[in-house]
Amino acid sequence: MTSEAFPTIDLSKYDQLTEGSATILFPKNKVFYNHVQQYNRDLSCLAIRAFTELYQEEKVLLRRKRNKQPVTDGAQPSTEDVTETLTKADAEEKAKKQPYAIVMEALSASGLRAIRYAKEIPLIKSIIANDLSAAAVDSINVNIQHNQVGNKVTSNHADAIQYMSQHKDEYHVIDLDPYGSAAPFLDSAMQAVKNGGMMLITCTDMGVLAGNGYPEKCFALYGGSNVGGDATHETALRLVLNMIATTGAKYRKSIEPLLCLSIDFYVRLFIRVHQSPIKVKELAYNTMMMxxxxxxxxVTEQRLGKISHNKNGSKKFGLATGASHIGPNCSFCGYVNHIGGPMWAGNLHNKDFIDRVLSLQAKADDKIYKTLPRIKGMLTMAKNELDAHFYFKPTSVSSVLKIPAPSIETFTGALGNLGYHASLSHTVPNSIKTDAPWETIWFIGKKLAEKCKLDKSKLSETTAGYKILSNDDVGKDIDLNKLKAESGSTDMEDSDWLFQRNEVSDQVNQLRRIKIVRFQENPTKNWGPKSRPK
Structure with missing residues (x-):
């Protein structure tokens, strides 16, 4: 584009930056642009496109269901009936292609994200690009004009919290990407999103959310505490989800996580919101302490509610029973337990939604979407994650027991032979998610110590490792002879049988062999969240 095409804009006063389909103008030497966040924006474009297609298809199917007229007494439909049916079907197919989605970007800054949405997502009808800063709104207006998207994108100068609270049930999509925590915006955003709509939420305050150095601040913002450890980034996701779920419950709304990712220095969550009082009743069951x-x-868990089923199939809700194995001290080593939560206990992802995004990713133009390999990598990993809580590193087990670190294949093989499932995690490399209890994990650890002929007398008796190795209750209910007999391998030594390959370890290894980009490659020197814009 040239300055002649836009006589009111003096392009010599601006630095130009192109990302995706948008070219953004920044005042000279005042560019606040983070290269690493292009992954966030690329993924968001594909996710919103997948959602808008899904939402439209659901509406068409609902209309067809309502209009369906059954044929009775063996009568054949008349020509007029067929013509009318075809006309309705054609109209519905045409409606599927018509832009309809109303979107709000609550904290728009330069307008880059809103402009990309307008140019790259066909079913978007209109977008509000809002910002509290008057200078930012001026920048948004310049970029709307420069990209010729005034027919879809409208700037707005307002406090996002106040604005969203005044526009209830208005938006199909709301994008919250603040500097820091999204917590202050959730209440009004939950009111502004339509039934069945989608919210995109970013939190960049990972020092608070994923650490255990500021438990009081984490609790104040998110209504729960993190306790650190290997799975601290998954705990962060679950804390944010619980905050969103409890916020929505006040308005009789439930949440459906579609894709929840821990990425670099932030978390990014894609969530559907439904007006569903019956689902709200499940919130206590979907909330847990750890x-x-x-x-x-x-790690041990405690749900805050329970669900049982009556004979007629209806659900009955009640109070959870306290777990006897959770106390002030660990049942394995006797050290002090720390309490975290409350947090979300449901799933983090919807695999069908991930498949839909991956299908768009496979067809996307790599000249526009520069981060397609990484999108494929993280979403493939998320899709194959086990629907279990938390993950651990085999190196953490070896560190406690003072033994050589076992491989992923060795540990997942043992889990599979003991009858459990395992997967990798998208959040941290070389970590394992499993539905096995920690008693089983420590049983495997003890067998690894036996295999390497560890002399526990060389360990201090006060260490957790010594106490676990000396705890005869760990794994006492695991009958290796019975499991070996069931597998037809009674002639094998315990350690040979326990750590042999199987379907579980093969599936994990197959995923590890895929050449996927899971983590950010350094785009610039000293990249990261950067300072808050002035």
């Missing part, structure tokens, strides 16, 4: 041992890092 305890983490300060010595061996074992």
């Amino acid at each position: 305890s983490k041992c300060s010595g061996c890092y074992s």
